[in-house]
Amino acid sequence: MEHLIHPRIKNIEISGIRKFFNMVADRPNLISLTIGQPDFPTPEHVKEAGKQAISDNFTVYTHNAGLLEVRQAACRFVNEKYGLHYNENEVIVTIGASQAIDIAFRTILEEGVEVILPGPVYPGYEPIIRMCGAKPVYVDTRHNQFRLSADLIKPYINERTRCIVLPYPSNPTGVTLAQQDLLELAELLKDHPIWILSDEIYSELVYSGKHASIAKWLRNQTIVINGLSKSHSMTGWRVGFVFAPEFLTKHLIKVHQYSVSCASSISQKAALAALTAGKEDANDMRKLYEQRMEYAYSRLVDMGFQVEKPTGAFYLFPSIEPFHTSSFEFALDLVDKAGVAVVPGSAFSAYGEGYVRLSYAYSLETLAEGLNRIEQYVQKHKR
Numbered sequence: 001m002e003h004l005i006h007p008r009i010k011n012i013e014i015s016g017i018r019k020f021f022n023m024v025a026d027r028p029n030l031i032s033l034t035i036g037q038p039d040f041p042t043p044e045h046v047k048e049a050g051k052q053a054i055s056d057n058f059t060v061y062t063h064n065a066g067l068l069e070v071r072q073a074a075c076r077f078v079n080e081k082y083g084l085h086y087n088e089n090e091v092i093v094t095i096g097a098s099q100a101i102d103i104a105f106r107t108i109l110e111e112g113v114e115v116i117l118p119g120p121v122y123p124g125y126e127p128i129i130r131m132c133g134a135k136p137v138y139v140d141t142r143h144n145q146f147r148l149s150a151d152l153i154k155p156y157i158n159e160r161t162r163c164i165v166l167p168y169p170s171n172p173t174g175v176t177l178a179q180q181d182l183l184e185l186a187e188l189l190k191d192h193p194i195w196i197l198s199d200e201i202y203s204e205l206v207y208s209g210k211h212a213s214i215a216k217w218l219r220n221q222t223i224v225i226n227g228l229s230k231s232h233s234m235t236g237w238r239v240g241f242v243f244a245p246e247f248l249t250k251h252l253i254k255v256h257q258y259s260v261s262c263a264s265s266i267s268q269k270a271a272l273a274a275l276t277a278g279k280e281d282a283n284d285m286r287k288l289y290e291q292r293m294e295y296a297y298s299r300l301v302d303m304g305f306q307v308e309k310p311t312g313a314f315y316l317f318p319s320i321e322p323f324h325t326s327s328f329e330f331a332l333d334l335v336d337k338a339g340v341a342v343v344p345g346s347a348f349s350a351y352g353e354g355y356v357r358l359s360y361a362y363s364l365e366t367l368a369e370g371l372n373r374i375e376q377y378v379q380k381h382k383r
Helices: 016-024 044-055 068-082 096-108 126-131 150-156 179-189 246-260 265-275 282-303 327-338 364-381
Strands: 091-094 114-119 135-140 161-167 195-199 222-227 240-243 356-359
Touching: 044 265, 068 091, 068 240, 068 265, 091 096, 091 246, 096 126, 096 161, 096 195, 096 222, 096 240, 096 246, 126 135, 135 150, 150 179, 282 364, 327 356, 327 364
Parallel strands: 114 135, 114 161, 161 195, 195 222
Antiparallel strands: 091 240, 222 240
């Protein structure tokens, strides 16, 4: 019966991040710096709102797009934070940002069209693009501080280009885009019939200045992806948002409706607390992430690693070129000989080869122990 499975599905592999994590997870005494999971608990007032929803028996279907009050709160949140103007008919509450990405691609992509992505990039885009029959086209950002720019994109635009993915701050590099980058991209794309999928899930974790969304300049071409997983340490609550002009949202809702009906009613009540009373919940977490970043970055630089200093998110992406080995072999050897797990850069496209991703969404004590072990490994194995 296996021959009856769709070949596109058979040819897709599980995420390289999860594949490596699962491979080494049972190793004893392992320090894992692999998963992008905030190590802070969900804020108490958010948890209480979820508990109250259960006590009130609010365990029901909601409007397919989400509770009206949640959608309105989400619109106010992005307006106050980023100057974006959406109404309640231009946002859908999704099952995390991942589902938002899925319904966006399934709504706008078709057989044979192309999607431009920065390389290296989070591995969650390419499989969905391919399942839609579209073709991912990678742009090498390694020599531009991992920033996708108008100059880099321009040669790849053609009549088949349907969408450009802008994920910033970036997973895996921690690099974000400045307003000037966005203005240049907007100038390039404004005359092209091309969608922009702007994945801004780390928008509240920007260390210097304020996050800016390209939707501020190209509203009718932009699909904004966001959510509460990173900003409010709510990964397991699965609350995401997709913002888009109403003429597109009325089609996005069809795909969403037949996929999941609606997001969890309990999670939506918790989300309402996060978006209203918890608008500044990310501030303390962001300060601690920045401290951890400064510590981990300086440690890696002192060890001799070449690494871009992150401006957001909670990842470092150092080059392992001096070790003259593949990123997978390096990561596996680091587990075997140092008891530390990082993610091979090859999980983030071919352009991630030669790097590894280290998450600093861990306590300083865990980071210190992990980096001490890496330093000992480097002293023995660097050539």
